[in-house]
Amino acid sequence: MLKERGIIIHAQDCGDYFAGRLEQTNLNVLGIHPEGGIAAHVSMQKCIDMLETEEWRTFHRRMEKAGIAVEFEMHALSWILERDRFDTHRDWFRMTDAGERTPEFNCCASNPDVLDYIRERSAKLAKIFRPDTDKYYFWIDDVATAACRCEKCRELSASDQALVLYNAIAEGLASVNPKAKLSYLAYFATLPVPTKVRKRDNVFLEFAPLARDFDVSLFDETREKNYSQVKTLPALLDFFGRDDAKVLEYWMDNSLFSGWKRPPKEFRLNAATCAADVAQYRKLGFDSVTSFGCFLGEDYRDLYGDADLSEYDRILGKE
Ligand SMILES: [Zn+2]
Structure with missing residues (x-):
């Protein structure tokens, strides 16, 4: 069974x-x-x-x-990284194909400060949600594809960028709950396998x-x-x-x-x-x-x- x-x-x-x-x-x-x-x-x-x-x-x-x-x-990403942070931290957010930063959908996956912030907010989430299984499902935004196109992110596929964000969330969760595991949601643009980013040990596949x-x-x-x-x-x-x-x-x-x-x-x-x-x-x-x-x-x-x-x-x- x-x-x-x-x-x-x-x-x-x-x-x-x-x-x-x-x-x-x-x-x-x-x-x-x-x-x-x-x-x-x-x-x-x-x-x-x-x-x-x-x-x-x-x-x-x-x-x-x-x-x-x-x-x-x-x-959970729009709760973890509040969209109104865009007013003060434009470079935390996604760059479009046209080279403009936008608060819409996901964020930049190459900015170390936004990754720090995501870790910190995810640690907070680990104190709020206590799943009986120690498995967490805090997905990035609900959109078919929205990858950052800044100079650094451009080298990374949507799956690689997603995994960078999931690794940061997983690290934040583990800082509060050492048993925490986080899902990588594979759907739409994140169905291809990541090729440039290694997953943290506590990240698992959710298909x-x-x-x-x-x-x-x-x-x-x-x-x-x-x-x-x-x-x-x-x-x-x-x-x-x-x-x-x-x-x-x-x-x-x-x-x-x-x-x-x-x-x-x-x-x-x-x-x-x-x-x-x-x-x-x-x-x-x-x-x-x-x-x-x-x-x-x-x-x-x-x-x-x-x-x-x-x-x-x-x-x-x-x-
Ligand atoms: Zn970027």
Whole structure:
């Protein structure tokens, strides 16, 4: 059986309803996800505030009792490096192809001062978020590609630049929690393997093939779109190692299937695709698999009744 069988839900779904749903499954890892996008830092701060509430403590206790480890997965860079720092530190930020600095998306990966600042802010985050697994998921910005084009960064691919930032975050986390591990999120521009930057020991692969079709297996080589997502996967596993490698999928992501717009659409898992994908992930050496499971909470129940979690649960339990 897969060692880690997970699902990721929005922070606002952490309450009695979803606790009850999860208690009926054999899933053993729950990811909490403040919504991403442009306002990722705002929803992240809301999640931080939630951690201080009695409702959260009750929810966490129920998860603990059910044997479900709680983690937090989010686009954190705009919280770590506040965009208004641009007013005083323009050279910390990204240079566009046109040679102009911009506070939009990610930052410069070659400026030692911004890397120091990222380490310091990440140390602060390690004091706020305490995942039961010591695994942290503080991703860079939610954008297909946004690499710095300054003279120094130009030599580095988007993956190399991302790894520089993840190394800095991982170092900051480890300064507070020596057991801390951080994911490198491989999706869109960060799917190619880094070639010029070495990873810190406490960075592991999180593979998240978002730009895929779901009517066939991700590994169906006749589907070019899906193949584009997996062609670098063996090399990514070689580079990052298989020990903590994690799959972050979308089979249960009703926010994606609803076009990230409420109200949620009615959801049905494509079980054949999910089962074929999980079997192949297993063969490749993954022991940790999760999927977004957003837009399946109380507002979904009010429209369509309880979403079915059992088939997904059964597929992960079988492998
Ligand atoms: Zn740069």
